Amino acid sequence: MQKIKLNCSGCGRIIESTNKAVKFTCPNCGEYEIWRCERCRKFSRSYRCAKCDFIGP
Ligand SMILES: [Zn+2]
């Protein structure tokens, strides 16, 4: 398994386990990969795309 450094797009924390986080592409630009950690999923926190500044739930 590869070790990669990822930051949650919601809270900015480093995601250590990709098993509990979700990855999806930005629904606005479709280019940026957004990661959400377990906590942000749980509390439905908003995320921000670093590429187009799209903020979504
Ligand atoms: Zn988070």
Ligand SMILES: [Zn+2]
């Ligand atoms: Zn975007």
